[in-house]
Amino acid sequence: MNIDLVELSEEREAFAGAIRAFCRREAGTRARRDELTGSGAHAHNQELYERIARLGWLGAGGMADACVFLEETTYGMLPIGGYTTSLIVAGAVERFGTDAQRRRIRSGLEGGRTFSISMSEPDAGSDVAALACKAIPDGDGWVIDGQKTWCSNAHFADTVLLVARTGGAPGDHDGLTMFLVPADAPGLRISGIDTMGGREVNDLWFTGVRVGADAVVGTPGAAWKQLMAGLNVERLILAAVMLGTARRAFDDVLAYVRERTQFGRPIGSFQVLRHRIADLATEIECTRLLVHRTAALVDRDPARVLPRQSSMAKLKATEVARRVALDGMQMMGGYGYATEFDMERHVRAALVSTVYGGTSEIQRDIIGKTYGL
Numbered sequence: 001m002n003i004d005l006v007e008l009s010e011e012r013e014a015f016a017g018a019i020r021a022f023c024r025r026e027a028g029t030r031a032r033r034d035e036l037t038g039s040g041a042h043a044h045n046q047e048l049y050e051r052i053a054r055l056g057w058l059g060a061g062g063m064a065d066a067c068v069f070l071e072e073t074t075y076g077m078l079p080i081g082g083y084t085t086s087l088i089v090a091g092a093v094e095r096f097g098t099d100a101q102r103r104r105i106r107s108g109l110e111g112g113r114t115f116s117i118s119m120s121e122p123d124a125g126s127d128v129a130a131l132a133c134k135a136i137p138d139g140d141g142w143v144i145d146g147q148k149t150w151c152s153n154a155h156f157a158d159t160v161l162l163v164a165r166t167g168g169a170p171g172d173h174d175g176l177t178m179f180l181v182p183a184d185a186p187g188l189r190i191s192g193i194d195t196m197g198g199r200e201v202n203d204l205w206f207t208g209v210r211v212g213a214d215a216v217v218g219t220p221g222a223a224w225k226q227l228m229a230g231l232n233v234e235r236l237i238l239a240a241v242m243l244g245t246a247r248r249a250f251d252d253v254l255a256y257v258r259e260r261t262q263f264g265r266p267i268g269s270f271q272v273l274r275h276r277i278a279d280l281a282t283e284i285e286c287t288r289l290l291v292h293r294t295a296a297l298v299d300r301d302p303a304r305v306l307p308r309q310s311s312m313a314k315l316k317a318t319e320v321a322r323r324v325a326l327d328g329m330q331m332m333g334g335y336g337y338a339t340e341f342d343m344e345r346h347v348r349a350a351l352v353s354t355v356y357g358g359t360s361e362i363q364r365d366i367i368g369k370t371y372g373l
Contacts, residue, residue: 008068008292016068019057023076026051030342036079040345041198043081044114044156052080053112059090060110062299063233067240067291074244077342081200082114084237085153089115089161092178092230096218101180108158116157116183118204119227120150126362128163128227129173133206135164141212142166142179144187148204152356154190155202157183162206163223176223179215186210196348231358232306235314236298238357239291242350246284246321249346253277253328256335273331280327283320290316308370315363318353325350 008016026048027033036045052058057069066087073080086109093105105115124130133146144164154160160181168175181188187209193201218226254277257268267273294309325346329336336343354360 012065012068015065016072019069019072020076022052022055023073023078027076027078033077033079040339043079043198043200044153045079046082046112046114046156048078049080049082049114050112053110056110058083058086058110058112059106062302063236063295064292064299067236067295070237070240071244071247071291074241075248076244077248082153082156084241085117085157086113086115087237088230088234089117089159091233092117092161092226093180093217095229096178096226098214100214101217105159105180113159114153114157115159115161116151116154117161117163118148118151118154119163121147122149124170125150126359128176128224130170131163131165131176132170133162133164135162135166135177135179135211137166138210141210142215144179144181144206144209144211146206148206149201150193150356151190151202151204152200154183154204155192155199159183160188160204161217163227167221173224175221176227177220178217178223178226179211180217181206181209181211181215195352197352229305232310233298234357235310235363236291236294238353239287239310239313239317240295242317242321242353243284243287243291245346245349245353246287246317246324249321249324249328249343249350250280250284252342252346253324253331253336256332260332267331276327276331280324283323287313287316287320307366311358311363311366314357315360315367318350319360321346321350322354 027036034040036048037043070084090105090109093101097105119128121131121133124132133148135142135144144162146164160183162179162181163176164179165175166177183190187207189205191203192199193203195201257273257277258266260267268277291313294306294313297306297309325343328343329347332341332343335341338344
């Protein structure tokens with residue numbers, strides 16, 4: 001799907017074109033993507049990621065540039081899944097970290113290092129205030145104990161941005177603190193969780209993990225407010241990713257209905273499918289306008305909190321991606337279900353997107369509250 005209805009600057013359009021060319025060259029065939037991902041078992045190829053870093057594409061520009069990069073690399077099915085969580089961590093450190101932390105994370109991101117963020121626990125998902133993993137002061141540092149779960153990309157990350165309780169009790173928003181924890185820290189055990197998408201998320205067990213005072217990001221006990229500021233950007237990042245998935249699923253099914261012949265003509269010529277394609281195309285263009293407009297608002301005033309716009313972008317992009325992928329599978333029939341084609345991968349990616357980063361129900365609740373409800 002083209003991008004004619006979203007006007008990008010000449011420089012940004014050239015950037016998008018360069019990314020598309022790279023994706024076609026490096027991951028343009030199913031055989032090549034299988035080679036890079038172990039037949040779809042892994043969402044991140046570190047060697048490819050470091051090559052992109054050498055091009056200067058990681059960590060450069062503002063949110064508008066990041067959204068173009070995320071959309072185009074996802075559309076191109078480039079296996080660099082570690083970039084999304086790395087960008088989220090870098091954003092949090094940029095907003096609240098010390099100068100030394102900013103330099104370290106910024107240079108790491110630009111150099112092809114990966115980072116992970118860990119919030120969820122077995123009994124705390126959407127309810128962040130229920131977090132119970134503890135960090136206790138000890139001498140000139142902290143000792144961390146507890147369990148985390150659903151932690152994306154921790155199995156290949158260099159550093160984990162951990163949200164732990166340093167005060168109060170589960171149920172309190174106060175008393176949460178952010179820490180930068182090396183992924184190879186003694187006492188930290190990382191165990192993968194098998195999912196429909198392969199190895200993406202992990203359980204983390206912290207047993208007497210020691211970190212220094214310089215591991216704290218921002219103000220001790222203030223992580224809730226820091227998270228709220230960061231979740232707006234996180235949701236925009238996820239929206240851009242799923243916009244790319246929606247575009248790719250659309251183009252895949254469009255190619256199929258143009259070529260697949262039944263009853264003596266291409267199935268896309270039947271009105272029932274033609275109208276379905278028209279609806280999906282319209283939804284995708286609406287989503288692109290929303291995502292890129294929100295990114296422009298963030299760049300205009302990075303300190304501004306945009307709960308309504310970012311939640312709308314995340315809600316719209318993930319729900320549209322799910323609809324496009326499921327409709328695409330239906331229109332492709334049995335071929336949409338077969339692992340020989342990419343559509344079933346699009347379905348798996350789209351389904352979970354309405355859960356992570358705040359479920360669609362949570363996004364609707366946030367949007368409703370911005371209208372005083």
